[in-house]
Amino acid sequence: MDQLTQFLVENPHIHYATAHSSDFETLRAGFIINETKTPAVVVRPRSAEDVAALIALLSKSSLPFTVRVGGHDMFGRSQVADGVTIDLREIAHIHVDTESQTARLGGGVICMDMLTELQKHNMTTPHAVTPSVGQVGWASFGGYGMLSSKYGLGVDQIVGATVVDAEGIIREADETMLTGIRGGGGSLGVIVELTIKVYPQDQILAGAIFFHPNDLSKEIIQFNAEWSKAKAGGIPSSLHLYQSIMKGPGGKALALFFMWASSDLEEGQRWLSKVSSWLPVAMSTVGPTTNKDFAVMLNAVIQTHIYGTVFTLNLYDLTPEVLEIIGLYAQKQPNSPHMLFGFHELRPDAPRDPTMDTVFDARCAHFVIEIVPMASSLEVLAEGLVWGQEFYNALRKTNPANILPSTYLSLTPTKDIDMKGIYGSRYETLKRIKEQYDPQNVFKQALPRF
Numbered sequence: 001m002d003q004l005t006q007f008l009v010e011n012p013h014i015h016y017a018t019a020h021s022s023d024f025e026t027l028r029a030g031f032i033i034n035e036t037k038t039p040a041v042v043v044r045p046r047s048a049e050d051v052a053a054l055i056a057l058l059s060k061s062s063l064p065f066t067v068r069v070g071g072h073d074m075f076g077r078s079q080v081a082d083g084v085t086i087d088l089r090e091i092a093h094i095h096v097d098t099e100s101q102t103a104r105l106g107g108g109v110i111c112m113d114m115l116t117e118l119q120k121h122n123m124t125t126p127h128a129v130t131p132s133v134g135q136v137g138w139a140s141f142g143g144y145g146m147l148s149s150k151y152g153l154g155v156d157q158i159v160g161a162t163v164v165d166a167e168g169i170i171r172e173a174d175e176t177m178l179t180g181i182r183g184g185g186g187s188l189g190v191i192v193e194l195t196i197k198v199y200p201q202d203q204i205l206a207g208a209i210f211f212h213p214n215d216l217s218k219e220i221i222q223f224n225a226e227w228s229k230a231k232a233g234g235i236p237s238s239l240h241l242y243q244s245i246m247k248g249p250g251g252k253a254l255a256l257f258f259m260w261a262s263s264d265l266e267e268g269q270r271w272l273s274k275v276s277s278w279l280p281v282a283m284s285t286v287g288p289t290t291n292k293d294f295a296v297m298l299n300a301v302i303q304t305h306i307y308g309t310v311f312t313l314n315l316y317d318l319t320p321e322v323l324e325i326i327g328l329y330a331q332k333q334p335n336s337p338h339m340l341f342g343f344h345e346l347r348p349d350a351p352r353d354p355t356m357d358t359v360f361d362a363r364c365a366h367f368v369i370e371i372v373p374m375a376s377s378l379e380v381l382a383e384g385l386v387w388g389q390e391f392y393n394a395l396r397k398t399n400p401a402n403i404l405p406s407t408y409l410s411l412t413p414t415k416d417i418d419m420k421g422i423y424g425s426r427y428e429t430l431k432r433i434k435e436q437y438d439p440q441n442v443f444k445q446a447l448p449r450f
């Protein structure tokens with residue numbers, strides 16, 4: 001710690017906070033209140049050079065350290081108790097190149113800021129549903145979102161990276177390192193800049209639809225029967241839905257985030273009418289907007305700090321057995337404002353550049369189930385935890401042939417991480433890449449852990 005203190009004294013441009021600093025609590029806080037660990041110090045480097053100097057120092061010391069950006073790891077794994085948090089949020093430059101259709105993002109860029117900058121150029125890129133998530137942390141572990149069907153996953157947008165490696169050297173990632181970053185996140189080094197693909201896009205049709213809550217079990221089955229029929233008949237890649245059960249204006253209801261990612265708004269309206277005809281609609285906010293404005297709307301309604309956790313598993317299909325359980329636990333879902341059930345869908349035709357290798361293994365069509373008990377107090381959370389655990393157990397007991405061996409790393413509690421299951425056929429490749437770039441496991445606190 002003495003060396004770090006000396007370093008911070010010699011580098012007064014680097015802001016840092018300890019338990020005695022007035023902004024410590026603000027800088028330390030993550031999305032999930034109950035999982036955030038208390039570091040000894042939060043250090044905010046302003047450049048790749050600052051990060052390099054820090055890693056050179058920390059890699060030789062016994063101080064544990066982590067990297068943090070949006071603080072949205074559901075299990076607080078971007079902080080380590082009594083260690084050093086390298087908070088990258090001051091490395092937040094965004095350079096858009098409309099000609100090459102790429103953008104260079106500082107390692108600390110938050111999704112909302114990226115979308116705001118891209119919109120100035122009438123561009124967009126896949127991003128998390130929740131705009132306060134850090135873009136690098138979202139993209140480099142997989143990256144599911146409302147633009148997955150049109151442009152692919154977050155990992156598939158990564159075309160370049162600048163990394164501070166285990167020796168504290170700033171390097172441009174070569175193809176091997178990029179393969180590891182695409183799914184292996186920050187396990188190879190601190191990503192101080194990411195170059196991603198961006199796409200021309202202006203007006204879209206997007207918003208939330210809440211259906212009338214009458215008989216949730218039946219509604220879920222009915223809606224998914226229609227959705228499956230529509231998919232079998234062929235749906236445009238511009239259409240993407242995120243289904244959830246959450247509290248709406250008329251109480252707990254089946255709710256959708258609706259995305260039509262094309263400026264052909266007439267065709268989008270036709271799909272909106274179709275989707276809205278499957279069940280009686282209680283409220284809809286869907287209308288012409290932009291990705292950025294849709295994100296602003298979401299940002300306004302989503303909490304930034306809350307008690308909670310997540311239970312997750314990946315399913316190949318929403319079989320009748322699965323839908324029955326979802327219906328049952330939708331009814332049991334505590335009727336408080338922040339409890340959430342939802343799922344991301346990766347469709348079989350989601351685009352992917354065959355020339356870009358990744359270690360992200362879950363490429364078949366599947367659903368990422370998210371059972372998310374959240375509450376503004378621990379008392380309310382307790383009820384949600386019972387619901388979430390029972391719901392998860394019931395899904396786990398469904399036909400094993402319908403459950404993927406992989407789970408989404410970002411949402412998987414550390415105790416349940418099965419590296420071979422998650423990385424599947426890519427596990428040995430990731431292991432080899434880790435051995436090549438971080439043989440001493442300097443980034444031992446990073447995800448995934450070896």
Ligand SMILES: Cc1cc2nc3c(=O)[nH]c(=O)nc-3n(C[C@H](O)[C@H](O)[C@H](O)COP(=O)(O)OP(=O)(O)OC[C@H]3O[C@@H](n4cnc5c(N)ncnc54)[C@H](O)[C@@H]3O)c2cc1C
Nearest residue numbers: 067069070071072073078107129130134137138144186191
């Ligand atoms: C409310 C909420 C909504 C979410 N929505 C989605 C969604 O729609 N789709 C989806 O796929 N996932 C989603 N997630 C999961 C989320 O994408 C991951 O947890 C992601 O890693 C969070 O990144 P962060 O920077 O916000 O969090 P942090 O906790 O700051 O970081 C998460 C991990 O990424 C590492 N990391 C972040 N940036 C860097 C970097 N520049 N260099 C090295 N390592 C880095 C950290 O060390 C840490 O291990 C959501 C999570 C929450 C809590």
